[in-house]
Amino acid sequence: MRGPQVTPFHAGAIARRGAARLRAGLPFIPMHFGQPSAGAPAAAIAAAHRALDRDALGYDELVELRERIAAYYADTHGLAIAPERVLLTAGASAGLVAAYAAMFRPGDRVALLRPGYPAYRNTLCAMRLEPVEIRCGAEQHYRPTPAQIEALDPAPEGILLASPANPTGAMLDAPLLTALLASCRARRIRVISDEIYHGVGYGAPFVSALEIDPDAVVINSFSKLYRMPGWRLGWMIVPPAWAEQIHVYLTNMFLTPSTLAQHAALAAMDAREDLEHWVAIYGRNRARLIDGLAALGITRLLPPDGAFYLYADVGHLTQDSMQFCLRAVDEIGVGLAPGIDFDPDEGHRFVRFSFAVTPAEIDRALELLAGWLPR
Template sequence: MAHASQRSLSVESFKVMDVLRKANQLQAEGKHVLHCEVGQPETGAPKTVAQAAVAALTEPQVMGYTDAFGLLPLREKIRNHYSKKYNLQTEIPTSRIVVTTGSSGAFLLAFTSCFDTGDIVAIASSGYPCYRNILSALGCHQANIPINQEFKLTAKELHNEIVRRKAANLKPINGLILSSPSNPTGAMLSPDELKDLCALCDEQGIQFLSDEIYHGISYGQTEATALQYSQNALIINSFSKYYSMSGWRLGWMVIPEELVEPINSLQQNMFINAPTISQTAALKCWDGDTIEELEKHVTKYRTSRQLILDQLASIAEIDDTNIAPADGGFYIYVDLGKENVAPGLGSVKMCDLLLQEKYVAMTPGTDFEDPDSSLGDRRFRISYAGGIETVRQAMQRFHEFFPTWVERVKKAKGEKKTKE
């Protein structure tokens, strides 16, 4: 009889995928389900990329293994992208660029190369759940650092945690992983905030992993990369979001020189190389026609973002200070507040009822929050990656649904008072 390892049994599911499964079941039953749960662009890969993939299939010799770090021409294009977009003063050697099997493959390589079992890795209290889950599977422990009122983790919050741990005689922090723009909040660090965070990590010997996979999707804020401020930071990016290639399983890392050989060995053993057809097609990602198409996607995201914010603003019970800034990415993160929840009636129940009654799929905050915090059952995430019309209809249904939710909560609170 097969037995699952204790390590695998300790890993939580990725809750948004659970929501997606339920939504797909309803859809299979003929219900008109509106998907606002997953961060998957409605658009497929850019036309030039798809055409390049088709052309590559007619040349079987192109589809063999690549170097473990990926096709050299693709790594050169990534290097040129950084030089052009961020105006880097020093050119990155291609030896420090690793093409990975999506950002998920990058997380596994980065965590395995940077941290040992028992190490402490800091994460934002509201953040991407797979950080926590993969780190746990590798035997690492997390320091969940509360985000500030702007829904950010800055050098100030990290410094406070360093001081707190020292005073309490706790193990020091070995690493920090942070996304900007953030999933789920959409909050972005300013260039100065990122610079200060890099400086503090370098000063304290904390390995900073900068998750920049939502770069390219921002709304008036300046995007900065940790490469501008530190030679020690490890950068993670992906072709899944801005480049609209989520199913192609392709990402990349820019790594410190000291990690080149360890990560090379890990990549060779874990993945061999990222999918060759995806790498070949991605060579077209920075062509003029491709960028023009991708920028049109961002314009659509901006329209969808505003539709959601306008609808939320029209709901009196939702305080605008409880809505994360949504500076980038394609998510709106909302805190229902104490007044709109009751025992047994939090965001988990709300999202479930919204799906069952209105066929709108949104993700409860339990997927993103510190498990020891009660905020997870107060918050929920709306993805607007699925297109303008999907968002328009979803928010109309949500607007119809929310008054009934408020009444449920009031009734539950009234019944509790009567019993008391």
């Protein structure tokens, strides 16, 4: 193989051991991956059934879905986005690949935040782009500052911003996002804004980079708020001048995303009550988990503004987060993600808890941890 070697998702090893437990009839609480344990909204599943009955499910891109996504930007952000700027993708992952391919040349430097979603860095490497990390620790609330962007030398070609962010749940409010985007513009740094966790939050408003910079490339997906990770459907909003060419990239690379998923997604976008119901559950899980972990002595964490993760410093318990997570799955059947996935330098003393599970699973995980962690 002549391509670059890329680091795996370490949480994948936890998933495999969790699956083996389930096959062996042992319990497993899946808090390792960022995926809602409740499936898609009932309306989405019903729409998929109807589509199966009457649609041949060929390669298709539903104009209605592009229009519905454009309407979402009008309703939620007051933005007029032409449906031609909405490109459907096989999840945010495919959107990131197409954005990297279209926006950069091999060898270009692209900034990203550490800790951050591992595939940002790993996909950059696979595509022969150079990740430039901006360290955003707890002391700066896991948020970048304009000064950090101004200090990048030389200026990178691009930057990936995420709000709410994985694994920290940190959000960028309008003043900070405005300042960050101004620094990027001044230095001609192209912006990709990953907004995949929009809609999953605990009070703070969701600001789209498009409200501030119409040239930002926005990535989003049906995997999180809409609880459809396995359906593999997402979207990008791209500048008008790039839309046709990025669409050409997407069709060459992926043809179309799943047609069945597109039918379901149209219904999911209107399932407002159902979506809000689960976000309210995540809100209660978040509070329960913060309190429960505090009672177990895990207090070095910042309550997330959004997404469904707690990123906790467990340095008093381990300096080897992978080992800690392997033991947690093998010994008590609790799936956690090791910090080394998100931060190769400091992640050895962090773990990420996903609370997109049921309240009963949160309670049980806390009980199991209480009996397992040293007192």
